[in-house]
Amino acid sequence: MTDTPVGIDAIEIHTGKLKLDLAETFAPAMGDAPEKYTKGLGLHASSFPDTYEDIVTMGANAAHRLMERKGLEPDDIGRIDVATESAFDHSKPVSTYIAGCLEQRFEGNFHHANKGERKFACVAGTQSIDDAYNWIRADRHRGRAALVVATDTALYARDDPGESTQGAGAVAMLIDEDPDLVELSTEQGYGSADETDFLKPQQQFPSVDGKRSVKVYLARMREALIDYQRVGGTIHPDDFRLGPFHTPFPGMVRKAGVLAYRHITRGTDIEDELAEEIGKQPRREAFEDEEAFMEALTEYTDALKETDHYLDWYDRTIDPTLDLAREVGNWYTGSVHVARVSGLKSLAEDGEDAVGQNLLVGSYGSGAQAEIHMETVQENWLEEIEALDIDEQLENRYDLTFEEYEDVHDAHNYDKDSSVEEFRPPEAEFVFDGWGRMGERKYRYVE
Numbered sequence: 001m002t003d004t005p006v007g008i009d010a011i012e013i014h015t016g017k018l019k020l021d022l023a024e025t026f027a028p029a030m031g032d033a034p035e036k037y038t039k040g041l042g043l044h045a046s047s048f049p050d051t052y053e054d055i056v057t058m059g060a061n062a063a064h065r066l067m068e069r070k071g072l073e074p075d076d077i078g079r080i081d082v083a084t085e086s087a088f089d090h091s092k093p094v095s096t097y098i099a100g101c102l103e104q105r106f107e108g109n110f111h112h113a114n115k116g117e118r119k120f121a122c123v124a125g126t127q128s129i130d131d132a133y134n135w136i137r138a139d140r141h142r143g144r145a146a147l148v149v150a151t152d153t154a155l156y157a158r159d160d161p162g163e164s165t166q167g168a169g170a171v172a173m174l175i176d177e178d179p180d181l182v183e184l185s186t187e188q189g190y191g192s193a194d195e196t197d198f199l200k201p202q203q204q205f206p207s208v209d210g211k212r213s214v215k216v217y218l219a220r221m222r223e224a225l226i227d228y229q230r231v232g233g234t235i236h237p238d239d240f241r242l243g244p245f246h247t248p249f250p251g252m253v254r255k256a257g258v259l260a261y262r263h264i265t266r267g268t269d270i271e272d273e274l275a276e277e278i279g280k281q282p283r284r285e286a287f288e289d290e291e292a293f294m295e296a297l298t299e300y301t302d303a304l305k306e307t308d309h310y311l312d313w314y315d316r317t318i319d320p321t322l323d324l325a326r327e328v329g330n331w332y333t334g335s336v337h338v339a340r341v342s343g344l345k346s347l348a349e350d351g352e353d354a355v356g357q358n359l360l361v362g363s364y365g366s367g368a369q370a371e372i373h374m375e376t377v378q379e380n381w382l383e384e385i386e387a388l389d390i391d392e393q394l395e396n397r398y399d400l401t402f403e404e405y406e407d408v409h410d411a412h413n414y415d416k417d418s419s420v421e422e423f424r425p426p427e428a429e430f431v432f433d434g435w436g437r438m439g440e441r442k443y444r445y446v447e
């Protein structure tokens, strides 16, 4: 067992190359007010895959850039784990396809790397990081690093309420000893229960109970926070600089933020400071029944939301983690990892020295499980964040009309035949190249 620091050494993001503007294009077509998206859900746009993009191309393109930038060869990688809830095969894992793509571009191969696919809705990306962490800490890695790829086309059926929160993209992460970006805490908290809020039983698009899914997210996150505190000790708002949470849409994190703040300020100097303005937090023992307690708690939370204490904390700790999500929508397994990048990118743009600062990372997957852990920003974080080209990618996306969006949705729908043409010609990237004799997908690199 090694006790060397283990964490995320490098990260790359690949967004789907198409964009649907929610306020300008989607809202009018749906007969909605644009503010439902920009204010209510907190989203401006969704990313979509072009006709030749899918979970493999997006994941492989992110991983390719990461390996090139870090000067890695296949022999440096001992594991490739892909987290996705958009897999197209019940047997052959997406990681084999991604490895196959990468082998087209590097000398050597990944024949001695352990490959797999992780499934637990959106929390699977974090679970893959866990697996890599444990593999390294158990000293089974032979000095090699793990490649974790979280990749999804988060599409909903047309006219499903979830349609407004779609997205598509991939995050590739290198998990290694002495990481350049963040070190992961050994301590973790879990909140996990058998829930029926969002699932895909043998179907491409999810069945979703949207309103219930919001409640389940909040309940599991709360459990995970309590569980984390059992091993990591009490958390105070000053203990962490950013709180990247799973972000199906920013409005969800806004709901989670105030509950988390209430929880971690209970019994602290902050609760005392706030007492003059909004009173102390209700305690269960002071109420005769649960209903009265819950009513008082809701009243306190509503008042807390409006205080300067909370709003300042939210603006500093949570809001910067949502900048990218506002422009790309939900990337399922990649979402919390986009939130981490978004927050760090904002600190970098503000010229803040984040070395040694902590992040409280909250991952969530429907079905349902939340996980909470702490991360510590490492010395070379700025170099890693400045190497990202996500702004350029976002800038270059093709802006779809509503009719084009309908065509793209059909093009990615397994049940529809579509002959829609590509919107952006591929350049220096992996593309889907048709079907093989056993129904497998083929990929090639376009120079």
Ligand code: CAA
Pocket: 033, 034, 035, 036, 037, 039, 040, 041, 122, 161, 162, 163, 164, 165, 198, 208, 209, 210, 211, 213, 214, 217, 246, 247, 248, 249, 251, 252, 330, 332, 364, 365, 366
């Ligand atoms: N101006 C300002 N705000 C407005 C508005 C306007 N004109 N019109 C509506 N709003 C607000 C609403 O008040 C609401 O905010 P609150 O929840 O704070 O009240 C918000 O905009 C959304 O409006 P609706 O609730 O009417 O929206 P909806 O019925 O279309 O559904 C949803 C919203 C349930 C989240 C739906 O998008 C959905 O099902 N999404 C997929 C499931 C999901 O993302 N769940 C999140 C938790 S599960 C998870 O995290 C896993 C995962 O990745 C899927």
